[in-house]
Amino acid sequence: MKISIKSYTYNNRRRFLLSAAGGLALAGMPLAVLAQGSGKMKIGIVGSGRVGSAIGSAWVKAGHEVMFSSLDLDADKKLAARLGGGAKAGTPREAAAFGTVLVISVPYRALPGVGKDLADLIKGKIVIDTSNPIVARDGDMAVAAREKGAGQASMEFLPGARIVRAFNAIGAARMAEAASKKENIGMPIAGDDKAAIETASALVRDVGYEPVLVGGLVAMGKHLIPGTPLGGERSPDEVRRVAATLK
Ligand SMILES: NC(=O)c1ccc[n+]([C@@H]2O[C@H](COP(=O)([O-])OP(=O)(O)OC[C@H]3O[C@@H](n4cnc5c(N)ncnc54)[C@H](OP(=O)(O)O)[C@@H]3O)[C@@H](O)[C@H]2O)c1
Numbered sequence: 001m002k003i004s005i006k007s008y009t010y011n012n013r014r015r016f017l018l019s020a021a022g023g024l025a026l027a028g029m030p031l032a033v034l035a036q037g038s039g040k041m042k043i044g045i046v047g048s049g050r051v052g053s054a055i056g057s058a059w060v061k062a063g064h065e066v067m068f069s070s071l072d073l074d075a076d077k078k079l080a081a082r083l084g085g086g087a088k089a090g091t092p093r094e095a096a097a098f099g100t101v102l103v104i105s106v107p108y109r110a111l112p113g114v115g116k117d118l119a120d121l122i123k124g125k126i127v128i129d130t131s132n133p134i135v136a137r138d139g140d141m142a143v144a145a146r147e148k149g150a151g152q153a154s155m156e157f158l159p160g161a162r163i164v165r166a167f168n169a170i171g172a173a174r175m176a177e178a179a180s181k182k183e184n185i186g187m188p189i190a191g192d193d194k195a196a197i198e199t200a201s202a203l204v205r206d207v208g209y210e211p212v213l214v215g216g217l218v219a220m221g222k223h224l225i226p227g228t229p230l231g232g233e234r235s236p237d238e239v240r241r242v243a244a245t246l247k
Helices: 002-027 050-061 073-083 092-098 108-117 140-148 150-157 172-180 194-207 217-221 236-244
Strands: 042-046 065-069 087-089 101-104 126-129 162-165 186-191 210-215
Touching: 042 050, 042 092, 050 065, 050 073, 050 101, 050 172, 050 194, 065 073, 065 092, 073 087, 092 108, 101 194, 108 140, 108 150, 126 194, 140 150, 150 162, 150 217, 162 194, 162 217, 172 194, 186 194, 186 217, 186 236, 194 210, 210 217, 210 236
Parallel strands: 042 065, 042 101, 065 087, 101 126, 126 162, 186 210
Antiparallel strands: 162 186
16 A cells, blocks of 8 residues: 555656646747846756756756756656756755755655755755645654744754745645746745845746745744645735734
């Protein structure tokens, strides 16, 4: 039974990777439309699952160089070959060394290990953290992380990184199609480092969202998980209005 659940998830994920890449190809957006001022960047992605592949594909389409990594280098090589352009594949350490910006998008229970494996590479690095503590998936460590707040927990697992939490509470399928939509959807982000926030904001725009800084990593990062008032899609003004009601 366990095996079939696992393979169902795996197959779903691989189907998603294909549809994310295919959807972007069909969207056929010219690079100039997508790249809204972030300039060409080198982005490493640790965790090329539903979220990592969706936003990474959008960034490749926008003209960035993106190195995808996960526990499955062959799958990442296939993804990079399918995307073409500035897409590459590597190990998590190679992706962390490659990116001037690093995206960490893994199940939360993997975050402590990722932080240890990449410790020397993430100090001082801009890290976009999409990862959420989900108790049903990640177990007791997610309970502890939610109690202290996801921003605080991520900061402890990724010491020295200049973390911005973003892409946490909008469905990955929507991220893959956001760039081709006309709606102006707000993406709440939380962080403390000015340059990291600016860089993350530019990259959020390139995926097709309007970034809305809702506050600091510890104070507001805890609200950037699914199921909170900031979860789901709303206009940038509505994100600001909801954020103002939170402590
Ligand atoms: N799905 C959503 O709609 C959504 C939306 C917002 C935020 N999030 C959050 O974002 C994170 C990623 O979600 P997802 O849906 O993209 O998950 P996913 O589809 O399960 O992908 C997770 C990725 O992390 C990789 N990974 C796992 N352990 C790793 C490790 N130790 N080192 C390097 N890579 C590792 C996996 O590699 P393998 O495939 O090789 O195992 C896979 O590429 C989660 O924390 C989730 O809660 C999800």
